[in-house]
Amino acid sequence: MTVLERPDALVRQIRSAHAERADMADLSRRLVIDFAGELPADQVLACATRCNHQLVLAGVRAGLVPATEAMVRSRLTDQLAER
Numbered sequence: 001m002t003v004l005e006r007p008d009a010l011v012r013q014i015r016s017a018h019a020e021r022a023d024m025a026d027l028s029r030r031l032v033i034d035f036a037g038e039l040p041a042d043q044v045l046a047c048a049t050r051c052n053h054q055l056v057l058a059g060v061r062a063g064l065v066p067a068t069e070a071m072v073r074s075r076l077t078d079q080l081a082e083r
Contacts, residue, residue: 023065024052031069035076048072 028048032041051071052064060067 020064024048024068027065027069031072031076038080039076044072044076047075051075 028045031044031048035044048068052068055064055067055071
């Protein structure tokens with residue numbers, strides 16, 4: 001049975017994808033605020049986008065947002081330490 005044959009499953013899948021995008025948007029805002037004054041917002045957002053993409057390519061699905069946050073904070077902290 002496909003997702004199209006089960007509308008309830010499709011609705012759950014769409015809601016889950018929407019919630020994940022909202023969580024990533026919240027994470028992006030928090031990271032920009034946390035690194036304000038130390039790194040430009042565009043640099044923080046670019047790092048978050050790259051990390052999220054790399055994790056998705058690696059097959060991470062569950063816990064994607066927390067994994068992205070940990071990866072971004074690690075990379076940005078390393079960049080600040082190199083200054």
